[in-house]
Amino acid sequence: MKSKSSKFKIPLTPSQRKAICHVEGPLLVIAGPGSGKTAVITYRIAALIDLGISPHNICAITFTNKAAEEMRQRTRALGTAPGSHISTFHSLCVRILRRYADRAGIKPNFSIYNDSDQSRCIKRAVKECDLDTTNFPPARMLDAVSTRLKNNLIDVDAFKAQADDYFTKNLARIYDRYQHILADHNALDFDDLLAKTAFLLRDCSDVCSELSNRFKFLLIDEYQDTNRAQYIIARALASEHKNICATGDPDQSIYRWRGADIRNILAFEKDWPDATVVKLEENFRSTPNILEAADKLIANNRKRKQKTLIPTKPAGEDIAVTFFEDENDEAQGVVRRIKQLTEQGASLNDIAVFYRVNAQSRALEEAFIREKIIYQVVRGVEFYNRKEIRDLLAYLKVLVNPDDEIALLRIINTPARGIGKTTIDRVRAYAVQNKVSFFEALSKAEDIDSLAKAAQAKLAVFINMLGQFKKDIEGEVAPLAQRVLVESGLEKSLKDEGDEGENALENINELINAASQYDQHTEQPSLLDYLQQIALFSDTDAYDAAAGRVALMTLHAAKGLEFENVFIVGVEHGLLPHERSTVNEDLSELEEERRLLFVGITRAKSQLHISHARYRTIRGQQLRTIPSQFLYELGPTFTDQTDEDQDFDDDTEQTETPNSSFSIQDSKFKKGQLVRHKTFGRGIVKKFVDMGENSIVEVEFSSGRTKSLMLKYANLSKV
DNA sequence: TCAGGAATGCTTTTT
């Protein structure tokens, strides 16, 4: 085995070699950022195949499609025989569910519902339960159903059994109703893909052992971000042979809000007592300067396994922390710096800007456009959320799955063909009364007495048109999409719209191009497969590393990537850490925000620029900001540099200087302390973040508003 | 039936 590793192009460390050459039994690889983790996984796949193991028996699971694609390419580049299964958890589940649909109690042609489809369904569920959307806000109900219940594999019956108070009982009803709606639509949401698979593996031991026997070697990446359902699936698939290799880094767990359970990786050794554990601590990516900052920051997390980042690169430039006036100045400053970098020979491919929330991209984009620097916003799903794209896709979805009522209602009168609300209501009434699906009722329009003759005729034309399309459902996708575009009248209605319609048509053409790419690159293209695939696209999948553009993305999307030069903007209290993570006492949410910044910092290879601004416009309101506590945690060497090109208004500076009467006794506030503020009046301290002279107090004022204030500026007096 | 404007809600991160 040892001699085999010589075929790999890079010199390996002893731990890397150990991980690559490990064959049988459970293996946990704790891999710090930049430790060559992806290389280790791909080399290990190659090494297994070299040992004579069939690629068919290897299954690697990644977090994003992008990562899966990269892994496929890298194994291919090593000259490895193809045939191993490399995909995301969700894609794997789709495959399994399609193949064992009857065992899972579903139909194979199911639709996959995204979050907007989900929210429509949950709204309907709340209404059908005769509950008020103010007391039962759909968004929160969905979060409860999705993150708390489905991701934890609590099914409707189990939850009903444990529901004992008014709220929970009603939540159980909503959950029940919601699942019924999805089932009626022959649709699964993202959580169902995982949950149904987990239940299938649990309840059908023959399916479980069949799959477990096929996937004799299981590799799971980003194990720190698996949720309960994914954990159960992994355990089931490895149950026969126990050849499970999990890789991950607890310090990079950033998906707790989506149900990820960091305990899965922390308890790996308990789950698999004879597990081999390998730690990859050497960092081949970043300069020691960057790693030092990352190390200092993450050391502030209490719930954490001690781990250090061992630099291997020579010292580089210190990280820069810059203070701007507002988000536009910040964007301008970033662009100015990028221009300097390119003048020094940097390629735009090597530069990325990260932010906490998508809305922050706007100021940046404006500056990039103004200064004519080309960029890409890594936000792939946005494309699929455009109205015209969703319209065309809805036609295609209905052809595959006529029970998909969301898609059907979307197209029934798009473009306008005179089928209005009254008609739809009457058809639905008929469907309910006769216990047939909405689509069936539509097909029998002439039997619905309540409908006017004109309405019946319009419905017949519509259904007939769908029937014509359906004849071409097999085979290539692009020609069918083109045909639907023209014959549905969508093209004409967009052409009549003028400029906006032109733009929409261009987008549709882009979609059809993408579909024909799919047709060419897939052995047996089918509309069903195509639709199920694009439903699982994510933002990160849109990133094009060779585009010659600066990449703009959220910190979440940055996971797994690396750049020579990284900018992280808006490092302010309320944004990073995000205010939603600071509302309750629970420190673990704050720790996740810290990990998020840690992920961002460790993407940088040679230069890191962090910035924050004095003012920021949030929801249309310009607010005074507070520097993030994380800035102080990066270490004392990184003091603010005010951007040299700007003029500050001296008057505002004056009024903002720290209060001279500020004294040590006053510098500690406890929760519950009553205070007075000169403009906001009386209030009660909700939270105190002690950072010496940079401490932050959160005060709920008598107006009912809660504000975060920086102690040295707030001028608070104790009451 | 439908267009257009007003009102309302929602606004973190994503497979």
Next chain:
DNA sequence: GCATTCCTGA
């Protein structure tokens, strides 16, 4: 600030 829903009048 933006998107969706609601509502009104033609």
